[in-house]
Amino acid sequence: MHFAFTDEQAMIAETAKAFFAGQATSERTRAAMAGTGVDEALWQAFTAELGLAGVAVPESEGGGGLGMVELAILAEEAGRHVAALPLLASVGLAIPAILAGGSAEQKARLLPRLAAGGLVASFAEAAPGTTRSDGALTGAALHVPHGARADLFAVVVGDAMFLVERDAPGLALTPLTSMDQTRPYARLDFGAVAAEPLADPIAALAAAQRTGTLVLAADALGGAQACLDRTVAYAQERVQFGRAIGSFQAVKHRLADMMVGVEQARSAVYWAACAIDEGSDEAAFAVHAAKAFACDTYSHCAGEMIQLHGGIGFTWEHDAHLYFKRARSDRTLLGTPDWHRERIARMAGLDEAA
Amino acid sequence: MKLGFSPDEEAFRAEAAAWLTAELGGPFADVRGLTSLTDAPGRRRDWERRLGEAGWSCVGWPKAYGGRDATLAQQVIFAEEYARAGGPPRLNHIGIELAGPTILAFGSDEQKARFLPAIAKGEEIWCQGYSEPGAGSDLANVRTRAWREGVDWVIEGQKVWTSLAQFSDWIFVIARSEEGSRGPKGLSFLLVPVDQPGVTVRPIHQITGEAEFNETFFDGARTEAANILGAPGDGWKVAMGLLGFERGVSTLAQQMGFRNELDAVIAAARANGEAQNPLIRQRIAQAEIGLKLMRYGALRMLTDAEDGRLNPAALTYKIQWATWRRDLGELAMDVLGPAGETAPGGDYAFPALPNLFLYSRADTIYGGTNEIQRNIIAERALGLPREPRGDLK
Numbered sequence: 001m002h003f004a005f006t007d008e009q010a011m012i013a014e015t016a017k018a019f020f021a022g023q024a025t026s027e028r029t030r031a032a033m034a035g036t037g038v039d040e041a042l043w044q045a046f047t048a049e050l051g052l053a054g055v056a057v058p059e060s061e062g063g064g065g066l067g068m069v070e071l072a073i074l075a076e077e078a079g080r081h082v083a084a085l086p087l088l089a090s091v092g093l094a095i096p097a098i099l100a101g102g103s104a105e106q107k108a109r110l111l112p113r114l115a116a117g118g119l120v121a122s123f124a125e126a127a128p129g130t131t132r133s134d135g136a137l138t139g140a141a142l143h144v145p146h147g148a149r150a151d152l153f154a155v156v157v158g159d160a161m162f163l164v165e166r167d168a169p170g171l172a173l174t175p176l177t178s179m180d181q182t183r184p185y186a187r188l189d190f191g192a193v194a195a196e197p198l199a200d201p202i203a204a205l206a207a208a209q210r211t212g213t214l215v216l217a218a219d220a221l222g223g224a225q226a227c228l229d230r231t232v233a234y235a236q237e238r239v240q241f242g243r244a245i246g247s248f249q250a251v252k253h254r255l256a257d258m259m260v261g262v263e264q265a266r267s268a269v270y271w272a273a274c275a276i277d278e279g280s281d282e283a284a285f286a287v288h289a290a291k292a293f294a295c296d297t298y299s300h301c302a303g304e305m306i307q308l309h310g311g312i313g314f315t316w317e318h319d320a321h322l323y324f325k326r327a328r329s330d331r332t333l334l335g336t337p338d339w340h341r342e343r344i345a346r347m348a349g350l351d352e353a354a
Numbered sequence: 355m356k357l358g359f360s361p362d363e364e365a366f367r368a369e370a371a372a373w374l375t376a377e378l379g380g381p382f383a384d385v386r387g388l389t390s391l392t393d394a395p396g397r398r399r400d401w402e403r404r405l406g407e408a409g410w411s412c413v414g415w416p417k418a419y420g421g422r423d424a425t426l427a428q429q430v431i432f433a434e435e436y437a438r439a440g441g442p443p444r445l446n447h448i449g450i451e452l453a454g455p456t457i458l459a460f461g462s463d464e465q466k467a468r469f470l471p472a473i474a475k476g477e478e479i480w481c482q483g484y485s486e487p488g489a490g491s492d493l494a495n496v497r498t499r500a501w502r503e504g505v506d507w508v509i510e511g512q513k514v515w516t517s518l519a520q521f522s523d524w525i526f527v528i529a530r531s532e533e534g535s536r537g538p539k540g541l542s543f544l545l546v547p548v549d550q551p552g553v554t555v556r557p558i559h560q561i562t563g564e565a566e567f568n569e570t571f572f573d574g575a576r577t578e579a580a581n582i583l584g585a586p587g588d589g590w591k592v593a594m595g596l597l598g599f600e601r602g603v604s605t606l607a608q609q610m611g612f613r614n615e616l617d618a619v620i621a622a623a624r625a626n627g628e629a630q631n632p633l634i635r636q637r638i639a640q641a642e643i644g645l646k647l648m649r650y651g652a653l654r655m656l657t658d659a660e661d662g663r664l665n666p667a668a669l670t671y672k673i674q675w676a677t678w679r680r681d682l683g684e685l686a687m688d689v690l691g692p693a694g695e696t697a698p699g700g701d702y703a704f705p706a707l708p709n710l711f712l713y714s715r716a717d718t719i720y721g722g723t724n725e726i727q728r729n730i731i732a733e734r735a736l737g738l739p740r741e742p743r744g745d746l747k
Contacts, residue, residue, distance in 0.1 A: 003653040247739035252732035263667040267650040341639035354624040
């Protein structure tokens with residue numbers, strides 16, 4: 001038992017911290033928000049130069065051969081800067097789906113390109129009524145994260161999962177004006193689109209949900225930490241009534257409560273990551289706990305960031321709304337905190353006979 | 355980053371579990387599962403001695419002082435197994451968790467040799483003389499005085515909320531030893547025997563109907579000159595150092611007790627159908643999450659401490675567990691309904707869960723209120739400006 005980063009993990013964290021702090025600036029993120037929600041230069045650097053998109057892909061499949069702790073580190077740092085990257089869509093959802101459920105041929109064909117970042121994929125849950133016949137999908141997927149930027153989609157239809165290419169005939173893609181512009185949704189309409197089944201859809205879905213949920217929780221952790229750090233800095237410099245506002249208990253106690261939440265979220269995220277890596281019996285519980293707790297914490301901290309900044313926190317110019325909106329997106333995707341808590345309620349034995 | 359335990363550590367677990375099960379299933383079956391700190395004090399003292407005799411009392415302490423030199427992982431394991439076996443709250447928890455570590459950190463070799471083995475062997479029970487009627491959150495405002503007279507320190511004053519003083523052999527006291535001094539200056543940290551004519555312990559009945567804490571009066575009480583930790587007038591440093599020990603491995607044992615309490619809430623909810631109430635399900639799930647996060651938070655802090663890093667996140671632990679437990683008390687009552695509000699025996703004494711609802715109101719007060727905790731977090735961890743102080747009078 002040693003619940004702290006190894007030297008190598010600490011080094012990855014340092015690298016990621018410096019990378020996002022240097023490159024994922026507000027200015028660049030805002031430029032990406034006006035387009036597909038991807039800072040292309042940042043994605044290029046993250047994938048091709050640093051090789052980080054495949055961090056948890058085995059070396060035999062062209063990846064970095066590391067685990068969920070390392071992936072969580074990257075997602076946390078991306079979240080800290082609300083980085084405009086398809087990290088959830090491609091790295092958190094599509095890659096684990098293909099890795100866990102793809103055939104040897106599918107993995108060999110797709111994973112090295114996904115890990116290198118040249119290929120961007122997303123993950124789509126088909127709307128009810130979507131059907132497949134003669135190898136073609138008909139129907140729709142309503143909210144696909146970073147859908148307008150993806151080249152490939154892993155589409156869940158009931159218990160099955162299919163790969164659909166962006167330029168397949170019959171696929172209509174509609175970018176949706178989304179509240180969180182760092183992770184915009186798109187709508188996909190399938191008009192008898194060619195769809196290639198994944199070999200093991202059950203394993204693919206489980207891996208995508210688990211990894212995607214962890215990535216969201218880690219993003220929420222980094223975001224919540226940034227809300228706290230930035231609001232503390234503001235409370236130290238902003239003076240009213242002749243005092244820094246951070247000297248008022250009404251303000252400092254709220255900041256303390258934010259820290260209490262953030263530190264628990266940190267324990268939750270790395271517990272979950274580590275439990276997955278170790279194949280622990282607690283892994284499923286831990287992932288639900290991390291998502292519920294970290295997303296609640298992020299929502300709380302982002303709301304407090306606006307409130308404690310006062311009027312400036314409500315402006316478009318200030319970054320507070322980037323965090324507030326990303327917190328909302330993190331919370332909604334892959335199950336709200338209430339949904340995850342209900343899963344935990346079932347695991348806690350509430351439905352067993354008295 | 356690693357959560358699992360090694361085969362050697364698992365072997366240690368088996369050894370600890372076997373011993374605990376044999377004792378708590380055999381000669382000490384009567385103390386197994388006790389929750390209240392005031393039940394069966396005589397047998398609790400026997401249990402302290404039995405733990406000490408077998409070397410299981412203070413496993414993390416050096417062997418030379420009656421410990422076992424256990425590694426952090428072993429201490430974690432022992433805490434888990436102790437609670438799993440139904441071990442009762444430790445009668446000497448203040449000795450083990452507060453007095454002992456403080457003496458280990460600030461005591462002379464003679465003081466360590468005099469006091470530590472007696473704690474580890476369960477021979478001397480300790481309590482804490484900090485709060486006074488005029489010094490609660492503002493602890494540095496203590497008025498109890500101490501002065502040298504011949505070979506002794508003489509102590510005069512009053513302490514309050516002294517938990518378990520009625521069972522204790524020793525009390526550590528912060529007293530003002532420099533006349534005219536104010537605030538944190540001029541205080542001394544004294545170790546004082548309880549059983550003497552100058553010390554009077556008067557129980558205070560609390561909202562549960564029990565009397566776990568006391569008023570303690572010092573009226574010309576005496577202790578030998580050697581029984582001072584740190585230099586005279588330098589007691590505040592020792593007292594503040596002690597606060598750091600309140601977040602040690604013992605928190606893991608405490609969490610296993612919380613586990614038992616949450617299990618009791620779940621059992622009650624299953625029995626009366628509240629387990630199917632979606633809002634109760636949400637709150638139980640939130641409690642499950644909070645409990646796990648206490649465990650993993652504690653493991654993070656302990657790992658950092660073992661590696662020699664001071665993690666400011668440790669400052670968030672007190673408010674976290676106290677608030678969790680207070681919420682659990684509320685949840686328990688919402689699950690139980692009116693049945694929880696009636697005492698089954700006729701006496702004003704409630705079963706474990708309703709008692710938790712009442713008792714947990716102390717958790718967010720003692721050892722630093724939630725409000726003081728927030729000041730500490732804001733000032734020491736977040737670096738916000740210090741609270742302005744009124745004039746000291």
